[in-house]
Structure formats: structure tokens, C-alpha cells
Amino acid sequence: MKQRALGFYAVLVYAFLHVPLLVLAVFSFNSSKFTVWKGFSLDWYKAAFHDAGLVEAAVNSLIIATVASLLATIAGTLCAYGLWKRSAPILSNSLYLSLVTPEIVTGISLLALFQWMFRFLKIQLGMHTVILAHIAFTLAYVVIVVMARLRTFDPALEEAAMDLGATEWQAFRQVTLPSILPGVLAAGLLAFTVSIDDYVITSLVAGVDSETLPMVIFQMARRGVSPVVNAISTLIVIALGGLILLSERIQR
Amino acid sequence: MNRRTFLMSAAAGTLTACSSRNARRLNVMNWGDYISPNTISNFEREFQVRVRYATYENNEELFGKIMSGNSGWDVVFPTHNRIDPLRDMNLIAPLDHARLTNVQNLFARFKNPVWDRNLDWSIPYMWTTSGIGYNRVKYSPAPTSWRDLWRPETKGKMTMLDDIDDVFGAALAKLGLDYNSANADDLRKAQRELIAQKPLVRAYISTEARDQMVAGDVLICETFATTAQLAIDGNPDLAYVLPKEPYAAYCDCAVILNESKRRELAHEFLNFILRPDVSAEIAQTIRTATPNEKAFVLLPKSTQESQTLYPDAATLARAEWPLTLPPAIVRLRDRLWTEAKAA
Amino acid sequence: MKRLRAIFLAPARTINFVLFLAPMAIVLAYSLLSRGVYGGVERPWTFESYTRLIDPLYGGILLRSFWISVLSTGVCLVLGFPMALFIARSGARRNLYLNLVMLPFWTSFLVRTYAWMFLLRDTGLINTVLQSLGIIHEPLPLLYNDGAVILGLVYGYLPFMILPLYTTLERLDKSLLEASADLGATPFVTLTRIIIPLSAPGIRAGSILVFITCLGAYLTPDLLGGSKTVMIGNVIQNQFTSARDWPFGAAASLALMALVMVMLLVVLRRDKEQML
Numbered sequence: 001m002k003q004r005a006l007g008f009y010a011v012l013v014y015a016f017l018h019v020p021l022l023v024l025a026v027f028s029f030n031s032s033k034f035t036v037w038k039g040f041s042l043d044w045y046k047a048a049f050h051d052a053g054l055v056e057a058a059v060n061s062l063i064i065a066t067v068a069s070l071l072a073t074i075a076g077t078l079c080a081y082g083l084w085k086r087s088a089p090i091l092s093n094s095l096y097l098s099l100v101t102p103e104i105v106t107g108i109s110l111l112a113l114f115q116w117m118f119r120f121l122k123i124q125l126g127m128h129t130v131i132l133a134h135i136a137f138t139l140a141y142v143v144i145v146v147m148a149r150l151r152t153f154d155p156a157l158e159e160a161a162m163d164l165g166a167t168e169w170q171a172f173r174q175v176t177l178p179s180i181l182p183g184v185l186a187a188g189l190l191a192f193t194v195s196i197d198d199y200v201i202t203s204l205v206a207g208v209d210s211e212t213l214p215m216v217i218f219q220m221a222r223r224g225v226s227p228v229v230n231a232i233s234t235l236i237v238i239a240l241g242g243l244i245l246l247s248e249r250i251q252r
Numbered sequence: 253m254n255r256r257t258f259l260m261s262a263a264a265g266t267l268t269a270c271s272s273r274n275a276r277r278l279n280v281m282n283w284g285d286y287i288s289p290n291t292i293s294n295f296e297r298e299f300q301v302r303v304r305y306a307t308y309e310n311n312e313e314l315f316g317k318i319m320s321g322n323s324g325w326d327v328v329f330p331t332h333n334r335i336d337p338l339r340d341m342n343l344i345a346p347l348d349h350a351r352l353t354n355v356q357n358l359f360a361r362f363k364n365p366v367w368d369r370n371l372d373w374s375i376p377y378m379w380t381t382s383g384i385g386y387n388r389v390k391y392s393p394a395p396t397s398w399r400d401l402w403r404p405e406t407k408g409k410m411t412m413l414d415d416i417d418d419v420f421g422a423a424l425a426k427l428g429l430d431y432n433s434a435n436a437d438d439l440r441k442a443q444r445e446l447i448a449q450k451p452l453v454r455a456y457i458s459t460e461a462r463d464q465m466v467a468g469d470v471l472i473c474e475t476f477a478t479t480a481q482l483a484i485d486g487n488p489d490l491a492y493v494l495p496k497e498p499y500a501a502y503c504d505c506a507v508i509l510n511e512s513k514r515r516e517l518a519h520e521f522l523n524f525i526l527r528p529d530v531s532a533e534i535a536q537t538i539r540t541a542t543p544n545e546k547a548f549v550l551l552p553k554s555t556q557e558s559q560t561l562y563p564d565a566a567t568l569a570r571a572e573w574p575l576t577l578p579p580a581i582v583r584l585r586d587r588l589w590t591e592a593k594a595a
Numbered sequence: 596m597k598r599l600r601a602i603f604l605a606p607a608r609t610i611n612f613v614l615f616l617a618p619m620a621i622v623l624a625y626s627l628l629s630r631g632v633y634g635g636v637e638r639p640w641t642f643e644s645y646t647r648l649i650d651p652l653y654g655g656i657l658l659r660s661f662w663i664s665v666l667s668t669g670v671c672l673v674l675g676f677p678m679a680l681f682i683a684r685s686g687a688r689r690n691l692y693l694n695l696v697m698l699p700f701w702t703s704f705l706v707r708t709y710a711w712m713f714l715l716r717d718t719g720l721i722n723t724v725l726q727s728l729g730i731i732h733e734p735l736p737l738l739y740n741d742g743a744v745i746l747g748l749v750y751g752y753l754p755f756m757i758l759p760l761y762t763t764l765e766r767l768d769k770s771l772l773e774a775s776a777d778l779g780a781t782p783f784v785t786l787t788r789i790i791i792p793l794s795a796p797g798i799r800a801g802s803i804l805v806f807i808t809c810l811g812a813y814l815t816p817d818l819l820g821g822s823k824t825v826m827i828g829n830v831i832q833n834q835f836t837s838a839r840d841w842p843f844g845a846a847a848s849l850a851l852m853a854l855v856m857v858m859l860l861v862v863l864r865r866d867k868e869q870m871l
Contacts, residue, residue, distance in 0.1 A: 003684055
């Protein structure tokens with residue numbers, strides 16, 4: 001398969017993925033509230049910046065997604081490695097199950113658990129409960145992605161390292177881990193993405209002071225197209241897109 | 253927006269946030285897009301408090317959050333037919349009318365409504381109806397009855413509300429039956445009507461109908477007065493009419509949660525939103541009807557005379573205020589609705 | 596040897612036990628209780644929720660959901676595979692291209708879905724463009740049908756397919772492909788005999804992730820299907836919201852989970868490799 005032909009195809013797929021974003025961007029500059037073009041305006045961007053609650057929600061989301069995906073990636077990678085060495089059916093099946101569970105059931109069950117626990121501990125819902133919930137539901141994603149990568153790794157390499165005198169831990173850290181690192185990073189990326197966009201579970205276990213960006217956006221957008229939300233989304237895309245390009249430039 | 257303004261507002265925001273950590277707090281949860289941006293900031297300024305304001309999209313979401321009795325919220329706004337359940341579940345606190353001097357501003361009929369005779373537990377906040385929105389230019393003749401939503405000409409251009417009680421209500425009223433019927437046979441007849449209607453229905457949507465009506469995708473629909481009014485604001489070809497059969501009216505009410513440790517402040521907030529100028533501003537911003545008489549007179553003439561938001565007495569007499577249904581009927585309705593949708 | 600493995604598994608085991616198995620025990624309890632008058636659960640204990648599930652209505656909805664999920668997974672696989680291959684082969688630019696795939700998914704799912712609704716509407720962008728170009732005269736019904744739902748599902752879950760595929764394809768040894776070409780294999784044969792089998796773990800992982808997630812979807816059928824399509828996710832969602840019948844929702848979820856687990860175990864037992 002020629003890379004050029006694939007490249008052409010990739011452009012089409014990128015178009016498919018990004019055209020809705022373009023739509024959002026265009027309407028974020030629309031002076032009318034509705035999806036009929038009336039004129040150019042920056043009003044919605046001003047409104048977005050003036051909304052302190054929005055900024056706070058964005059910060060909360062970033063914190064939650066970063067902490068949760070980091071912890072889930074670490075736990076998940078170690079878990080995938082352990083399962084790869086020798087299977088543990090109960091754990092694997094229960095990880096599968098966590099994927100299959102509908103979000104609302106996960107949310108309600110975690111809420112029930114937290115409320116029951118908190119009756120004794122006298123704490124309320126807050127950022128900590130959201131982070132715990134996010135770790136819980138992203139774990140399986142991490143394990144699956146890292147596992148897929150591990151399946152392409154030759155165990156003989158590890159054995160060779162140990163024959164040469166390395167301990168198990170050293171073999172893992174210096175031979176296996178670097179080789180599966182792209183898989184680990186991809187898993188972390190997936191966990192981060194799933195976490196930052198989660199609404200159902202988060203809204204159930206969030207406390208009074210832990211609003212996240214999806215919650216705020218959902219609230220604003222549930223009534224229909226909201227140009228402020230379009231402005232926010234466009235800002236997110238520009239900010240993160242810029243970050244991506246920047247990190248690429250740095251790595252060169 | 254230049255950089256200086258941005259930095260200044262960011263700095264101001266941070267300073268306010270820091271200082272307000274020491275100020276008093278009030279946690280309010282309301283429907284989305286259901287308050288004016290100034291209301292909260294005015295209240296914060298006048299009473300020197302910081303208000304945490306969040307929103308929800310339906311009563312069930314509200315229930316889910318406050319059911320534990322340990323949610324952290326102080327004031328919430330359930331729809332009128334949820335007040336009895338909340339009281340039964342011991343989730344709301346009785347109101348102290350000595351602190352609610354502005355209650356007298358309400359219209360007489362909202363001072364002793366059927367869902368809370370003496371306003372012991374709630375105060376009416378905003379109300380609306382569910383009727384028929386349509387495009388006067390592209391769709392004729394003008395609808396007058398729920399039957400008009402079953403006409404073959406509407407195919408592909410008509411939407412119904414995505415709400416069991418509203419669709420069943422329309423079907424029941426079309427058949428001349430009780431809008432709130434708890435009779436299983438009546439409900440089955442209504443279900444048959446809904447299944448017959450399904451090929452004509454473009455979609456079951458609630459608030460998304462607004463944009464679709466403005467753009468012209470939808471020419472006639474079952475919708476709320478508020479949604480219709482917002483759509484009319486965006487496209488003057490649109491109109492809203494209440495059918496000649498009974499239709500539903502809903503009132504969202506403010507209540508104070510039993511778990512709240514800030515009852516005094518909560519009462520201040522309730523009293524604040526009962527002020528004529530505050531209520532009028534909210535009503536104008538969110539385009540819905542206020543139950544506050546003194547606020548009503550502050551509204552522009554065109555709004556006061558709008559039949560969309562403030563139907564005349566004769567029309568209003570046909571309004572049904574849905575009350576809580578027994579669980580067995582809720583289960584039956586859900587089952588019939590699922591069957592109808594899967595048909 | 597065993598101790599290290601036990602340590603490695605420990606964090607995941609703890610998380611899974613406390614934050615998944617314990618809540619699931621609660622869900623099981625819920626499914627065996629009766630509905631509270633206004634939502635929630637209360638005694639008496641009963642099997643009623645399970646017996647109510649045995650009903651052609653729910654069987655039909657389940658089949659429909661399976662069918663839509665299978666279609667969506669298939670489309671994701673076909674669309675995602677060449678994309679993952681492209682990214683895996685792009686050398687130094689891999690991370691950039693991967694991030695560009697993920698970028699749309701860092702904006703809100705709801706907002707992206709609304710953007711699609713705008714594109715697909717009768718008065719939306721696609722129809723307007725096609726009509727102004729004279730290709731069609733009446734707007735195409737692109738929204739509020741099963742096709743729109745599948746489009747929404749594919750759009751929403753494509754990364755779940757691309758990422759696992761990418762992780763396996765990235766490992767693909769270029770020299771294998773060169774050897775295959777040297778031996779006279781056409782690109783098609785190289786694809787079917789070498790690339791696809793070697794990326795099987797990724798294909799399995801991606802397909803399972805997408806299929807399972809599609810099965811539980813409720814927002815997409817609601818928004819893009821106009822609530823006219825009932826999927827099993829909608830039924831379950833309903834029970835915890837407007838129907839206020841938590842026990843039934845819990846029972847339906849557990850039944851669905853059990854069904855999918857059985858399916859997965861059967862499918863994976865046929866291959867000697869387990870996925871997890």
C-alpha cells in the first residue's frame with residue numbers, strides 16, 4: 001500500500017473528523033443566536049471569557065483528566081503486563097464487565113457506593129469522587145490498548161535479558177517497557193480523551209464545587225445550538241491544536 | 253477584547269474568587285437557561301454572598317442529585333407536580349412566610365395553587381404551557397386542535413415533545429379523554445393513536461425544536477410556550493396556539509432543601525426573586541411567563557398582550573396542571589411508550 | 596517471579612474491587628428490590644424485574660441494538676484501518692497525526708453531535724450545497740433515521756478503533772512487507788495474508804471496544820435518531836430517569852452485561868489468544 005495513496009485517504013478522514021468543528025467555528029462568529037448566518041461578531045467570545053464559572057470548570061476538567069488518566073495508565077499498564085505473563089480470569093473478566101456496563105449504571109452504582117461510604121466518613125461528593133470514578137471507568141481501556149501492544153512483543157527478548165543476568169523488574173523496565181511505550185502513551189491518550197469528555201458519570205458523582213467542562217457545556221447546549229458553546233469549543237480546538245503543533249515543533 | 257481588558261478581568265476574577273472564599277455561600281440549582289445573568293450577580297452584591305449556581309435538564313436529574321439528602325444544595329426548582337413527592341420524602345423544608353414578604357406580589361391564582369394550597373413548601377417561579385407551534389407562512393390552515401398534529405399533510409415536518417406525559421396527554425385530549433388519565437384502557441387507546449401518528453413524526457424533540465422551527469425544517473410541532481416564544485423571536489413567521497381541547501400547564505417552583513444549613517439566606521433568595529423588577533427581568537430574558545402580578549405590569553405591552561405567554565382567561569380555563577401519577581400508571585405509560593417507539 | 600506479578604496486578608485489582616465490583620454488588624441488590632414510589636429502591640425483595648425482562652418487546656430492541664452496533668463497528672473498522680496504517684507508517688510525524696485524530700474528541704460530544712445535526716438537516720449545509728449545485732431538487736432526509744444514528748456512532752467512536760489498531764500496526768516490521776513484495780505478492784495479498792493477521796490483536800481490541808460502547812449508546816439515537824429509534828441503552832437510561840424504575844434498569848443492565856460477556860467469551864475462546 002503506497003503511503004501516498006494512504007495519505008490521500010487520510011486527508012478525507014481528517015475532513016470527516018474536522019468538518020463539524022469547522023461548522024462550530026463558523027457559527028461562533030455568527031451574530032445571530034440561531035444557525036442562520038446574520039453577520040460577523042465576537043460577542044460570544046467575550047461572553048465566554050467573562051464567564052468565571054466556565055474557566056473554573058475547564059480547569060477542573062483538566063485536573064481531573066490529567067490525574068485520573070495518569071493513575072489509570074500506570075495501574076493499567078502494570079496490570080496488562082501482569083496479565084500478559086499469566087492470565088487472571090477473574091480480573092480480566094471483571095475488567096471486560098466494567099467496559100460493558102452502561103454509563104448510567106456505573107454512575108448510579110458509584111454514587112450509591114460513595115454515599116454509603118460517606119455516611120461513615122462524613123465527607124461529601126467533590127473532585128476526589130470524580131477522579132476516583134474516572135480512574136474506575138478508564139482502567140479497562142488502558143489495559144486493552146496496552147495488551148494489544150504487548151501481544152506484538154516477543155517474550156523471548158525478556159527471557160534473553162534475564163538469561164544475561166537482569167532481574168524481572170529490570171527486564172520489564174529496560175526491555176519491555178521502552179518497546180511498548182507507544183502503546184502506553186496511546187492508552188494514556190485514550191484515557192485522557194474519555195475522561196475529559198465524560199458527562200453522565202461525572203454529573204452524578206460531582207459535588208457542588210466540582211463542575212467540569214462537559215457539565216457546563218451540556219447545560220448550555222442542551223437547549224439547542226448555543227453560540228457561546230461554539231465559541232468555547234473553537235477555543236478548545238485552537239488551544240489544543242496549537243499545543244499539538246507546538247510539541248511537534250519542539251520534538252524536531 | 254484587548255489584552256489589557258482580558259488581564260484585568262482575569263485579575264478581578266481571581267481577586268473576587270479569593271475574597272469570596274471568606275464570604276457567605278448559597279448553592280442554587282435551577283433549570284438550564286432559566287435565569288437572567290444579572291439576577292445572581294445582583295443578589296451576590298446586595299447580600300454580600302457568593303452563589304454557586306448550577307443547572308439541570310429535567311426533574312429526574314434533580315431528584316437523582318438531591319435524593320441522598322446530603323447533596324450540598326440549598327435552593328432548587330422542581331416542577332409543581334414534584335413537590336408532593338419531595339415533601340413525602342422529607343427532602344424539603346417548610347417555608348417561613350414571615351421572611352417572604354414579597355409573596356403578596358403574586359397573582360391571586362398562584363397564591364393558593366392546587367399543588368400547594370398555602371404555599372407552605374414552595375413559591376411559584378415561572379410557568380408555561382404545552383401547545384402547538386407552527387409556521388404561519390409555510391403551513392396553513394392555522395391549527396386549532398390536537399387533531400391537527402395527526403393530519404397527513406404534516407408528514408416529515410412535524411415534531412412531538414420527547415416526553416411521555418406530553419405526548420400521551422395530546423393523544424388522550426385528541427380522543428376527548430382525560431389529559432391526566434390513569435385508566436389503562438384510555439392509555440392503550442392513546443397509544444394506538446401515537447403508533448398511527450409515528451410515520452408522520454419527524455422526530456420527538458423538545459428544546460431542539462426551537463432551531464428547527466426557525467430554520468424551517470419543522471413547520472408544526474407540539475412544543476412549550478417558552479420554546480415557541482424563543483423561536484418566534486428568531487423568526488416572526490412563527491406562531492403558537494393552544495388547542496381547543498385541554499392542554500398542560502406547568503409551573504416551576506422554588507423550594508428550600510431540608511438539608512440546607514443556610515435557611516435564612518435561602519429565604520432571602522426566594523424573597524429576592526419575588527421582587528417585581530427581578531421577576532420581570534428574568535421573565536423577559538428567558539421568555540417565559542411570570543406568576544408575579546406586580547412584575548407582569550412592568551413588562552412591555554406587547555409581551556403582556558402576547559397570547560403565547562399569557563393566554564386569556566377563557567383559554568386558560570382549559571389548562572390542566574398535571575399531578576403526580578401512581579407508580580403503576582407510570583410503569584404502564586413507560587411500557588406503552590417504549591412499545592410505541594419500537595413499533 | 597510470582598511476587599512481582601502480584602505487585603503489578605495489585606493496583607488494578609484494588610481499583611477494580613472497590614470501584615467496580617462493590618458498586619456492582621449494589622446494582623445486583625437493586626435489581627432484586629422493588630421500585631421506590633418516587634424513584635430509588637425499597638423492600639420487598641423480588642425477582643420481578645428479571646421476569647419482566649423476558650418479553651419479545653425487549654428482545655426485539657436488543658436485536659435492533661446489536662444490529663446497529665455491528666454495522667457501526669464494521670464501518671469503523673473499514674474506515675479506521677487504512678487511517679491507522681497511515682499513521683503507523685508516518686515515522687516521525689506519528690504523534691502529530693495521532694493527536695490530530697483525537698483533537699475533535701476533546702470538544703464536547705454533545706456539541707459535535709449538534710454540529711452534525713446542522714450538517715444533516717433538511718435546511719442544513721449538505722442539503723443546501725447539493726441543492727444549489729443542482730444535484731438534487733428536494734432535500735435528502737439525512738437526519739432522524741438509522742443511517743444518521745450509525746453515522747453518529749461511527750463518528751463518536753472511531754478513535755476507539757484507530758488507537759488499538761495503531762498500536763499493533765506500529766509494530767509491524769517493514770522488512771516483512773518488503774520480503775512479501777520481493778516474493779512476488781501483490782499489495783492486496785500482502786494486506787490480507789500478512790498485515791491483517793499480524794494486526795489481529797488490534798482489530799479484536801478495537802472492534803470489541805467500539806461494539807460494546809455502541810451497545811450502551813443512548814444520546815446518539817436520541818439526538819440523531821430523533822428518539823424514534825429505541826436502543827437498549829435508551830431503555831436502560833429511561834428506567835433511571837422518567838420511568839423511575841431503578842430495579843428494572845439494574846436488572847436490564849445486568850442481563851445485557853451477562854449476554855455480552857457470554858458472547859465475548861464464546862468469540863474469544865475460538866481464537867487461542869485471549870484479549871485480556
